Amino acid sequence: MxxxxxxxxxxxxxxxxxxxxxxxxxxxxTGLTYKGPAVVEVKNQTLGQLTAQLTARGIYTTTAQTDSSRTVLINSRPTDSILVQLVGPQSSSPIDINYTVRGTVPASAPVGTTLAVEGTNYNFRTVGARKVTFAPNTSQAYILVDIIPNSITTVGQQRILTIDITGNAQIAPSANYSKFLLMLRR
Structure with a gap:
């Protein structure tokens, strides 16, 4: 039995x-292969890292970080980098992706936040550039933001920089991850 x-x-x-x-x-x-149109998106590559590591690198951890936002301390972090990802096939030649900077403070920003000013609070590397370039056969590039120390005089005061990825003629921005909020804090 x-x-x-x-x-x-x-x-x-x-x-x-x-x-x-x-x-x-x-x-x-084949079930894991992305089959949609190529898009680009911005991401917070520091999300999920240990608080002690972030604090040591000048990232302010008292406020919540999200996929698309981060707060940095201007006198502790000389350069910040914003991850731009290509979702779709890589190219054997460089790909230039454009971005813009918003001229207004988002309604979601904390009360008292004002607009960060290029040349006063930060500079892009390369100065005046509004594009990021993917090297051949890669899916990641970084927008580099050089932060100007002592550009905010009052402790606790903050300025916001909002970057919108606009893509190019062939590659559109992701519908969900097309903007990044970088808060500069003293």
Whole structure:
């Protein structure tokens, strides 16, 4: 009787495995391939890192970070980098992606936040540039923001820089991750 149970359970186990694997694509990796249009997005690459590591690098951790925002201390972080990702196929030649800077403080910004001023509070590397370049065969590039120390005089005061990725003629910005808020704080 026990032997009969083992045979029945074995047959059921094999049949269940066959049903489960029959639902998978022929090649498992084809299910993981992105098939949509190429887009670019901005991300907070420091999200999820330990507070002690972030504080040591001049990232203010008392306020919440999100996928698309970060607060940095102007006298502790000389340069900040904003990750730009290509979602889609890589190219064997460089890809230039454009971005703009908003001239208004978002309604979601904390009360008392004012606009950061290029040349006074920060500079882009390269100064005046409004593009980031993906090197050939890569999916990541960085917008570099050089922060001007002592450009905010009052402790606790902050300025906001909002960057919008606009893409180029072939690659559009992601609908969900097209803007990044960089808060500069004294």
């Amino acid at each position: 026990k032997m009969k149970k083992y045979i029945v359970y074995s047959i059921l186990g094999v049949a269940l495995c066959g049903l489960i694997t029959g639902c998978l694509p022929e090649k498992a990796e």
